[in-house]
Amino acid sequence: MAITTKEVEYVARLARLRLSEDEKERITQQLDQTLDYVQQLNQLDTKDVPPTSHVLELKNVWREDQVQPSLPLTETLANAPQSKDEFFVVPKVIEG
Amino acid sequence: MSYQTVIGLEVHAQLLTNSKMFCGCSTKFGQQPNSSACPVCLGMPGVLPVMNAKAxxxxxxxxxATNCRIAPHSIMARKNYFYPDLPKAYQISQFELPLAEKGWLEIEAAAGPKKIGITRIHMEEDAGKLLHEGVQNGSHVDLNRCGTPLIEIVSEPEISSPEEAKLYMQKLRDILDYLEVCDCNMEEGSLRCDANISLKKPEAKSLGTKAEIKNMNSFRFLQRALEYEEKRQAAELEAGxxxxxxxxxxxxxxxxxxxxxxxxxxxxxxxxxEPDLVPIEPDPAWVEQIGSVLPELPDAKKQRFIAQYGLPDYDAQLLTGSRALADYYERCAAKFSDYKQVSNWVMGDLAYHLKQDNRGIVNCPISPENLAQLLDLMKRNVISGKIAKTVFEEMYAGGKEPQVIVKEKGLQQVADESAIEKIVDGIIAGNPQAKIDFQxxxxxxxxxxxxxxxxxxKGKANPQMVNKLLQEKLKA
Incomplete structure (x- = not known):
């Protein structure tokens, strides 16, 4: 086993996913198979290969510092489940 | 038992660009909430961020400016967490391969100059703002700030006291101010600071467990929070x-x-x-060009003020505290060559009035040229030092030129010996006891x-002349 149910629970919590016991079991098995499959890559010797962060041979793609029009407020708020005046509204967040 | 204090600071500075880091939305402060947002900074699916070259x-x-080594190859990264001010549920930041590493800056610590190492400087985007006050059944979200470019400057844990932490932060602020990369307003949050602090016994090899302190939005609070935390941790450790x-x-x-x-x-x-943003590999020629037009930095300017104007360390330190103040001083000193006198007025009356009005030097109602003219009138004995203060008040209140004020109010110093003699005679005659006392x-x-x-x-007589005449007449 490459992955445990505990790890699945941990990752699910980070992703704010609520899984049933059945789902946990099923997903643990599926992830385990996936990871097993990917393990094959470990057969390769990558000692002299630098880590790849991007597959395209591109670098330094910039834009000039120019202000462009933003969205009208009505469009910005259009998909919000809840809004009031010019704000998005979310469940109360209290720090401390 | 005594402990050694170990502090490291993480400073976030908003970069003064016109548009956001990855889209063209304006970064202007104080706009209508959520009016400066677009599909990119709102985190809509399918959008493509593009790096702002200015950032x-x-x-x-x-x-x-902080002596860092610039990475020849640097990449952006996604930092994943859920929070309502972060619509994408990840912040575009840097993790491995930050833009720059291994720098330092110098502070004037109690025991002399001390270098504080800078671990790294990386780029990242700011999050939005949550508003709780006056909101019932929820919090309000304003995403205007979302995507504003920031740099995070991480120091080495080489700061040994709350005082040093404040000095480090002030020095960093001065550098950012001189470079004109950040407006450095700690109250408005364009410059923010978190501190990691731990205590250890002097003989301990490894660092103690640290606490991270947030929400210190002034230099004074930074120092006070760390002083409190130092005591709290020491008491905790003492109690076992x-x-x-x-x-x-x-x-x-x-x-x-x-x-x-x-x-x-x-x-x-x-x-x-971050798969949507390609690596950054700054062209050495570009870096060299940026380096060649860096402005004079606070330490260098201070040393030059001492050498060029013959100012004491204290004066030079205060006058170079901001680029605008230093510029003001230099414009005034260009027109009036008693440099210490210029310093006295800028740090004295001028600073006092600006502080009273909570005004910055950039909004000073007296131009440096007019201040120089005032000092010149005083030097040429057109007005006395005392009258100069009155004229200064008038200039500050109304922005008029000193010559105009002196003329309008008839404030020219009286250096006519016979006129002063008349007054002196009158005063001696009216105060016989004083004459007896003097003799x-x-x-x-x-x-x-x-x-x-x-x-x-009315303050207009030439004081030296008054002194001389009085002495002559009293001795007679």
Whole structure:
């Protein structure tokens, strides 16, 4: 086993996913198979290969510092489940 | 038992670009909520962020000014966490391969100059703002700030006291101000600071458990929060307790730090390379060009002020505290060559008035050229030092030129000997006891009489002349 149910629970919590016991079991098995499959890559010797962060041979793609029009407020708020005046509204967040 | 204090600071500075880091939305402060947002900064699916070249340039400036090594190859990364001010549920930041590393800056510590190492400088985007006050059944979200370019400057844990932390922060602020990369407003949050602080026994090899302190939005609060935390941790250790690694908020009303329970859960940000943004490999020619036009930095300017204007260390330190103030001083000194006198007025009357009005030097109602003219009038004995203060007040209130004020109010100093003599005679005649006292060797009687003559002349008599005439006549 490459992955445990505990790890699945941990990752699910980070992703704010609520899984049933059945789902946990099923997903643990599926992830385990996936990871097993990917393990094959470990057969390769990558000692002299630098880590790849991007597959395209591109670098330094910039834009000039120019202000462009933003969205009208009505469009910005259009998909919000809840809004009031010019704000998005979310469940109360209290720090401390 | 005594402990050594170990502090490292993480400073966030908003970069002064016109548009956001990855889209064209304006970064202007104080706009209508959510009016400066677009599909990119709102985190809509399918959008493509593109790096703002100006943000990279400003970050490189700071890296060069703090003696950092600029990475030949650097990448952006996603930092994943859920929070309502972060619509994408990840912040575009840097993790491995930051833009710059291994720099330093120097502070004037109690025991002399001290270098504080800078671990790294990386670029990242700001989050939005949550508003709780006056909101019932929820919080309001304003995403205007979302995507504003920031740099995070991380120091080495080489700061040994709350005082040093303040000095480091002030020095960093001065550098950012001189570079014109950040407006450095700690109250408005364009410059922010978190501190990691731990205590250890002098003989201990490894660092103690640290607490992270947030919410210190002034230099004074930074120092006070760390002083509090130093005491709290020492008391905890003395009592045989353990320091818990946690985030604590500074509560300036109560003067204490409070544990932030909501953040106790250990963070796991699952950083990974941002696939939508390609690597940054600054062209050495570009870096060299940025380096060649860096402005004179605070330390260099201070040393030059001491050498060029013959100012004491203290004056040079204060006058170079901001680029605008230093520029003001130099414009004034260009027109009036008694440099110490210029310094006295800028740091004295001018600074006092600006402070009273809570005004910055850039909004000073007296131009440096007019201040120089005022000092010149005083030097040429057109007006006395006392009258100069009056003229200064008028200039500050109305922005008029000193010559105009002197002329309009008839404030020219009286240096006509016969006119002063007349007043002197009158005052001596009116104060016979003072004359007797003086002749009996009581020096204060002279001061009293000088005061009376100055008063009778409405402050306009030349004080040296008054002094001389009085002495002559009293001895007679």
């Amino acid at each position: 990279v340039e400003l970050a490189l400036k700071v890296a060069l 307790g353990k320091i818990i690694q946690e985030t604590r908020l500074w509560d300036s009303n109560r003067g204490i730090t409070v544990s932030m329970r909501s953040k106790e859960e250990a963070h796991d940000y699952r950083y990974f390379p 009996a060797g009581k020096q204060h009687a002279l001061g009293f009489l000088v005061g009376q003559v100055m008063k009778a002349s």
